[in-house]
Amino acid sequence: MPSLPLQSLCELCSAQKPSLRRPKTGQKICQQCFFHVFETEIHNTITAASLFHPGERVAIGASGGKDSTVLAHVMKTLNERYSYGVDFVLLSIDEGIRGYRDDSLETVKRNQQQYSLPLKIVSYKDLYDGWSMDNIVAQIGSKNNCTYCGVFRRQALDRGAQMLGINHVLTGHNADDMAETVLMNILRGDTARLDRCTEIITQSAESPIKRSKPLKFAYEKEIVLYAHYKKLDYFSTECTYSPEAFRGTARTLIKNLETVRSSAIIDIIHSGETFALQRRGGKNQAKKLVAGVCERCGYISSNKLCKACVLLDGLNAGRAAVQISLEKPGDQDDGAALVRKQLEHLSF
Numbered sequence: 001m002p003s004l005p006l007q008s009l010c011e012l013c014s015a016q017k018p019s020l021r022r023p024k025t026g027q028k029i030c031q032q033c034f035f036h037v038f039e040t041e042i043h044n045t046i047t048a049a050s051l052f053h054p055g056e057r058v059a060i061g062a063s064g065g066k067d068s069t070v071l072a073h074v075m076k077t078l079n080e081r082y083s084y085g086v087d088f089v090l091l092s093i094d095e096g097i098r099g100y101r102d103d104s105l106e107t108v109k110r111n112q113q114q115y116s117l118p119l120k121i122v123s124y125k126d127l128y129d130g131w132s133m134d135n136i137v138a139q140i141g142s143k144n145n146c147t148y149c150g151v152f153r154r155q156a157l158d159r160g161a162q163m164l165g166i167n168h169v170l171t172g173h174n175a176d177d178m179a180e181t182v183l184m185n186i187l188r189g190d191t192a193r194l195d196r197c198t199e200i201i202t203q204s205a206e207s208p209i210k211r212s213k214p215l216k217f218a219y220e221k222e223i224v225l226y227a228h229y230k231k232l233d234y235f236s237t238e239c240t241y242s243p244e245a246f247r248g249t250a251r252t253l254i255k256n257l258e259t260v261r262s263s264a265i266i267d268i269i270h271s272g273e274t275f276a277l278q279r280r281g282g283k284n285q286a287k288k289l290v291a292g293v294c295e296r297c298g299y300i301s302s303n304k305l306c307k308a309c310v311l312l313d314g315l316n317a318g319r320a321a322v323q324i325s326l327e328k329p330g331d332q333d334d335g336a337a338l339v340r341k342q343l344e345h346l347s348f
């Protein structure tokens with residue numbers, strides 16, 4: 001029997017017919033090899049960063065979307081395959097967005113059964129004086145709502161983890177998200193954030209909880225393919241409230257770059273990781289945060305009030321505008337903030 005031409009076999013195993021072209025490398029490979037390389041790359045990311053230790057309890061931030069569903073599936077698979085000895089728990093935040101989060105939480109509840117993992121759901125309403133995102137948008141409109149949601153969700157994930165006695169939360173941020181963030185920080189001239197945005201593990205003085213991103217090098221297109229071929233149960237509707245325009249523009253740019261050069265996503269992350277940022281004589285050095293507690297809610301904060309309580313004060317007082325500086329120490333002299341300061345000192 002004549003042998004098949006080489007290109008009609010999987011470029012990795014040379015045994016099976018290829019069923020897809022791998023977005024990250026362009027290789028034509030079979031489904032089994034795709035599963036294997038996708039999972040193994042995540043395992044390598046985990047071991048290179050020593051992300052877990054045996055006996056550790058770790059929460060997976062589970063939104064029901066493709067990224068965190070794939071994350072939960074792969075973490076369970078690798079934990080069993082490589083005996084990490086980690087005790088995983090699904091942790092979901094209910095922001096209170098009707099027609100979006102209520103439906104995606106139903107998906108997480110099914111995932112809980114499918115993966116036999118415990119699930120904890122924490123809601124904004126319970127944590128924040130009865131405010132849900134639907135109520136917040138009804139009061140402030142749809143313009144700044146992502147700011148509220150971001151501050152509240154970050155703290156809610158921490159608080160949920162604390163309720164579970166856990167100090168490590170995984171999120172499903174992928175390589176595309178990370179490349180977008182690098183690009184946004186460059187475009188904003190935000191060198192302080194640029195310095196740390198590619199780190200796989202982050203922990204701030206404002207939180208006792210460690211965050212990590214095991215999908216940091218996983219391409220979004222591969223996550224979608226993996227979820228599709230594994231027939232994972234996930235929720236694919238976008239949030240009903242307005243997305244951040246700046247991030248959306250950076251996202252489109254990344255996607256366009258990817259179509260002409262598939263390695264662009266990894267290349268941007270690599271650049272972000274290896275930039276040597278020039279320090280300006282201590283001017284750009286981060287002020288040391290002194291961790292204290294919020295006078296109002298008692299949660300960790302480096303200011304008198306934590307960011308969530310500052311926002312809640314505004315909401316409870318019926319103010320619409322965001323009265324909060326979301327800058328981190330060291331950011332003050334960068335980009336737009338720097339231009340603003342220079343303009344303030346101009347005299348005519």
Ligand SMILES: Nc1ncnc2c1ncn2[C@@H]1O[C@H](COP(=O)(O)OP(=O)(O)OP(=O)(O)O)[C@@H](O)[C@H]1O
Binds near residue numbers: 061094
């Ligand atoms: N409501 C939530 N509850 C728990 N974790 C969340 C929630 N929203 C976001 N996360 C975590 O933060 C990560 C990034 O969230 P983002 O809002 O950017 O969603 P995404 O990129 O669409 O991810 P996904 O596909 O998992 O929804 C998610 O993968 C998840 O781990």
